[in-house]
Structures are given as C-alpha cells and as structure tokens.
Amino acid sequence: MSGSRGRHVSLPAVFMRGGTSKAVFFRQEDLPKAAPPRDCSNWDAIFCGVLGSPDPNGRQLDGMGGGLSSLSKIAVIGKPTHPDADVDFTFAQVGIREAIVSYRGTCGNISSAVGPYAVDEGLVRATGNSATVRIHNTNTGKIVVATFALQDGRAAVGGEQSIAGVAGEGDPVRLAFLDPGGATTGKLLPTGNARDELDVAGVGQIEASLVDAANPVVFVRGSAFALDPRSRPEDLEKDAELVQRLEEVRVASAARMGLCSEQEARTRIKNLPLVSLIWPRSAASAEADIVTRMISAGQPHRATPLTGAMCLAVAGRLPGSIVAEALSERSEPDRDITIAHASGILTLGAKVRISGGEAVAEEVVVYRTARRLMEGRVFYRTS
CATH class of the missing domain: 3.10.310.10 (Diaminopimelate Epimerase; Chain A, domain 1)
Known part of the structure; x- marks a missing residue:
C-alpha cells in the first residue's frame, strides 16, 4: 500500500538567500540529464516535490518553499556552455498552488548568490581578497558579472551592506548585468514602442x-x-x-x-x-x-x-x-x-545609449547581499 505513494528520495543541495529571495541550489550533475532551459521537463517533478508544490493551501508546508513567489525558487549551477562564463545558472520559478515550473525569465536576487555558491562549492577557483565570477544565465543567454569579497577562500558574509527587506547586514555582492535588453523576447521594446x-x-x-x-x-x-x-x-x-x-x-x-x-x-x-x-x-x-x-x-x-x-x-x-x-x-x-x-529604497545604475534611433541597454549595476543558510541533502517524494 505504501509503495503506491511513491518513494522518499534525497539529493545533495544547498539552501541560500540571495537578496530578498531564497532558493534551493543544485549542481546540474546531480540532476537527471536535461538541456537548459528549453528541455528541463525531467526536473519539474523534483523541483515541485522539493518545494512542496502543488499546495492548495498555498503554504508549501511539505517542502522547502515558503508560500511566496520569492521563496519558491530553484537554482541549478553547471559547467559553462558559454565561452565567456565560469558557470551556467539555470533559474526555475515553481508554482505554489499548482504544479507549474517556469524556466522563462530569470531572478536577479538569486543571481547574487550564484557567485558565492560557485566559489564555496569549488566550482570556481578564487584566491586573495575578492573574487569575480562570470555567470551565464541559460534562461536569457545573458552574462552577469558578480564581484564579492573573500575570507579564508570562501565568500565573505560579515560586511556592513544592508538592503531593504532583509534584516541585518552582509558583504556586498556587486552584480553587473551586461546587455540586459531583450532577455526574454529578444527586444528591449518588444512592440517597438516606448508606450x-x-x-x-x-x-x-x-x-x-x-x-x-x-x-x-x-x-x-x-x-x-x-x-x-x-x-x-x-x-x-x-x-x-x-x-x-x-x-x-x-x-x-x-x-x-x-x-x-x-x-x-x-x-x-x-x-x-x-x-x-x-x-x-x-x-x-x-x-x-x-x-x-x-x-x-x-x-x-x-x-x-x-x-x-x-x-x-x-x-x-x-x-x-x-x-x-x-x-x-x-x-x-x-x-x-x-x-x-x-520595503525601502533601492539604488541602481543603468547605461542606455541611442544607436541608429534605437535604444540599447548596455549595463545595469546593483548591489545585493547573499548567504549560505544550509547544506546537505534535501528530501522529496517521487509522487
């Protein structure tokens, strides 16, 4: 009788806060084979099970989710498939009340945790007082450059940077999103109009x-x-x-x-x-x-x-x-x-130039904080 309810399965995982969001992080090598971000259907049931979706009560109590879209996220980190990157990052937004996993678009807050995760996991070698990790976001095809301090070879966490919506302080993670225009549709202005x-x-x-x-x-x-x-x-x-x-x-x-x-x-x-x-x-x-x-x-x-x-x-x-x-x-x-x-005030810098009568977004820079919260194995049910 119990067999019909599925099996209890576990995978290596890290739970991290990035900015004002939290996500369960996986190494891509620990998941079933997939081709991010277009063919990740092999991951959907795992991610729903890990976060506790679908939950008709909207609380995700049987998983790692928190009943809010900012807490129902997954990050998958793999070997780079882009020549200008150190790691690949695939983001998944998981539905709360419904068993829906979306790989369209990305998450800037969770992006701030990718660099520290990559260094702490040994996926990127870093020495000295700071590290720079070039991240290929497979969802958008864009490059994000994360720069942050190191302490004893790991991402530092004891700084004085505060961000609205998060209690306490931490070391800043500088994120530069290069060429962010058309990340999902291919065009900065999908209709060709500013209004x-x-x-x-x-x-x-x-x-x-x-x-x-x-x-x-x-x-x-x-x-x-x-x-x-x-x-x-x-x-x-x-x-x-x-x-x-x-x-x-x-x-x-x-x-x-x-x-x-x-x-x-x-x-x-x-x-x-x-x-x-x-x-x-x-x-x-x-x-x-x-x-x-x-x-x-x-x-x-x-x-x-x-x-x-x-x-x-x-x-x-x-x-x-x-x-x-x-x-x-x-x-x-x-x-x-x-x-x-x-939750407060957020400051950003954006560079946009006009070329041939069209606007081109060159870069957006923002500062976040990130922290590893837990590491080990996460359990989910296969049904």
Missing part, C-alpha cells in the same frame, strides 16, 4: 510601457487604478478585484509582447511579465526618484524583484516611456535611480 495602448478585459483602454530588460515588465500608472503610492502589498493582496484586474493587464501584455498567447499566460507562464505600478516622486517618498509596487505570479511583492527594478531603471532612460515620464527632471543620464518600494 502602448492596451485593451484589457475588465479594465478597458490603458496606457502601458512594455519593456524587456533582465525580465519583461509592463509598467502602468498607479493612478490608473486609483491607488495611493503608500499602498502596502498586504492591502493590494486583500483586494481580490484589483489583483484580478492587474492579472488581466499581465495576460494582455504577455500576448502583446509576444511572450505567449493569452491562454498560455493564464495556464502555463504565470510569472511573466512582471506588473509594475508606477508613481512619480511624492511626499510618500521624498528621498526617492520614483515609487513602485510590483506583482508577479499573482502576488504583490513585499520587496521589489531585482530584475523588475533593473528593467525599471532601463525604462527610465527610454524617452516617452511611462517610467521616464514619472522621473521627469530627475532622470539625468549618468545619475543612479533610487526606487521606493514596499
């Missing part, structure tokens, strides 16, 4: 900026939904009608950006694009340049997803975009952008 008019079910006509840098994001004005810039994620989450309207914005945007059909956006690719509500600098954020609340996988984020913030920083350099409009006079080309989100 589009969307016809959204339950919402009507709405102006939006559809931008793909690090991850695809749809930017809409918070005022279009009569929302206050001081709105808390918990308040947004309690408004089921609002969450559904924003989900319709995401679905319509996914189709317009060419990510997938509306049907696929509703059933299979539920994490992209991110939805970013935008407000200009206000009394609620006098120390910041712009205010945002972001939603992914149907959940308002407690802290802005890093890839979403990077896309926002790039969008702020695109003339005519809703983000550039909100920044107005505070969007000098060489100036960092400070973003107010639900």
